Amino acid sequence: MAIDLSFVWAGIIAFAVLAYVVLDGFDLGIGIVFPFFSSRRDRDVMTNSIAPVWDGNETWLVLGGGGLMAVFPLAYAIILPALYMPIILMLVSLIFRGVAFEFRWRTHHESHLWDFGFWIGSSVAALMQGIALGALVQGIAVEGRQYAGGWWDWLTPFSILTGVAVLVGYALLGVTWLNLKTSGDIQARSANLARPLSLALLALIGVVSLWTPFINEMYFERWFGWPTAFFSSFVPLLLALCAFVLWHGLTHDKHVQPFLAALGLFVLSFAGLGVSFYPYMIPGVLTIKEAAAPESSLKFLLVGAVILVPMILAYTAYAYWVFRGKIDPEEGYH
């Protein structure tokens, strides 16, 4: 067979994870910046801007998890026990925030409690996703077909750094989304918030990028060895370009440009991870091929994925199209 299905699937899973990060990133970000918008009316507009799409966004996470179990069961079986606590904390945070989102409409007296839940849930979920990522980049102890480390291995200075980076990054996605979807006072305040967040995120991306190559030799070789460095260097160059576009958009009162540029930063950081990882799923331990399920499993699910994923994308695009444009503060979805 000419095409190795495990690589096709690695691409699909990577796409699902990226789709999750960019889509749920901005709606988590809205929760993260809740404290900066204190009136109920502002918060209603903010949550209305994501009401029709947030649970669709979140399902990419289920697809990533479910997909990983289906096509890379060994990677799934090693990574999840290794990242046990961050994943559990992320899950309960997502629960908290998901229901807080619905419940804040169902009550007047307790709505500030649910707003608090929405903020804390969004923030902890983002932080834990970043920490899980950092822990994976640092490497996982494996023996045979099992995780061989303890249940606190994930907590390191590096993983905390990546956690904060993701938190700040999602906040930036959130405010640039608000800049895109809202008008008047909320938009102005979002745009103001976006500037310090952009600077903080760029600084964090810089530190993480400089630190990563020194975690192990493989990463170092990728980024500084010849000829790989030639190709790898496109990532930082494009990042710089994106940063410029972002800043330009923010200083010239553009509505769409900053959001797209912020998405671009995420896509490129993700590509940078790909450069470091390939062809490993768990750095230095388990390659894509080794982690893959038997051919019959890959084939069977691929049929569904090839049909359904494009349809899902089409309908997702349609849903965004239906709810396009600036939010009318008077038109509630609830």
Added chain:
Amino acid sequence: MTFLGLEAEILARIQFAFTVSFHFLFPAFSIGTASYLAVLNGLWLWSRDEAYFKLFEYWKTIFAVTFAMGVVSGIVMSYQFGTNWSSFSDKAGPVIGPLVGYEVLTAFFLEAGFLGIALFGRKRVGNAAHMVAVAMVAIGTLVSATWITSANSWMHTPAGFSVDSNGVFIPEDWWQIIFNPSFPYRMTHTVLAAFLTTAFAVGAVGAWHLLKDRQNRQARIMFSMAMWMAAIVTPIQIFVGDLHGLNTLEHQPAKIAAMEGHYETHTDGAPLVLFGIPDDEAETTRYAVEIPKLGSLILKHELDGEIKGLKEWPRDQRPPALMPFVTFRIMVALGLLMLGIGLWSLWARWKGKLYDTPWLHRASVWMGGSGFVAVLAGWYTTEVGRQPWTVYGHLRTADSLSPVSAPAVGTSLLIFIAVYFIVFGVGVYYLIKLMRRPPTPLDSDQELDAGPIRTAGVTPCVTQEHPLGGHHGH
């Protein structure tokens, strides 16, 4: 290492049971509600009767809250297999994973695409596209249910696979895997259970409002539709349940022995144990109240059919008997009560007193949660009865665990318990609040619901324009 004296295995089992039970309550309700919404919307489009429109809007909000809780509790499930059951995922992942993957793709498909439009987009996309979205949500929930019950059935009656040197299950024939022997029965039984769960919940809400105001037309419609479901679907469900039981007897006789509380094999007709307390240590069911021969009659459809007892299996291959024994009886008892309500409603309907029988309404309110309890009870019966295996006869529960220590599993269990009780406790409180809202009165209520006393002075058969643009006349 233990946590509060418990091993990692039992903690992980409790955690899975806890998270999946909570999760399942929401789809059990939303599967039926999605179909109910599609029917209501269809009836509104067809008849342009505002009552159906308002009912759709009424249940839509409740559905949205339930669905949100289903989504967030479902995310946990797709990671539970990895966090606590990584050996199971490594070995059975190639089979279970793609089935779960299809479930996710389908659920996702409807969530990403149609749910937002079904809930919020009527004005934006028009009635026709909106109806399609509502129908797709309903179909999507059913397709999702099909995949997930297939995956679950495979764990009970595995088929179509080989095992490699690492102990990994290799899929050989997907047709056999999907349509494994217990799947058709389990799926039908589960989906009907979801419909009944919704029917009794809707019936209870209708009945509650009828008790407040017998003339409320929407409450009448809800109640009437729910009672039709109770009367028609309950007998079908009992019949399907019996077939499911026979299938279990064929493939998992040890589970049946546990459910029936039989330790000894009965060669000349097994009694039906109505009540008792199975004691695995002593290998006997204490305080048993039995009806001779009836067990064989039900399971073998003959008086002297042989029923195997748990002693046929070595102790390390037996399920614990107490839990399946008790939960099975709870499920059956609730099924019989549901049947009773269904028959009662038929009688009341025939007498023309469906809306004028307060005791039937009170009973229906009390039965509002019966579907949820029955679904969980039935499920505990079958899942505990599957022990000590995760993949029946091939992979033991003890060999399915993650290499995670008891304190980690115990801590996360406590976190889940705390968060779930707060979050879903409040969620259920809001749901009940939503259900206590009386359905908004229709413009036409006055002429329609005029009882014998109020008829005077009200002109019958008024046809009027109403704000939704359609006509209706009475």
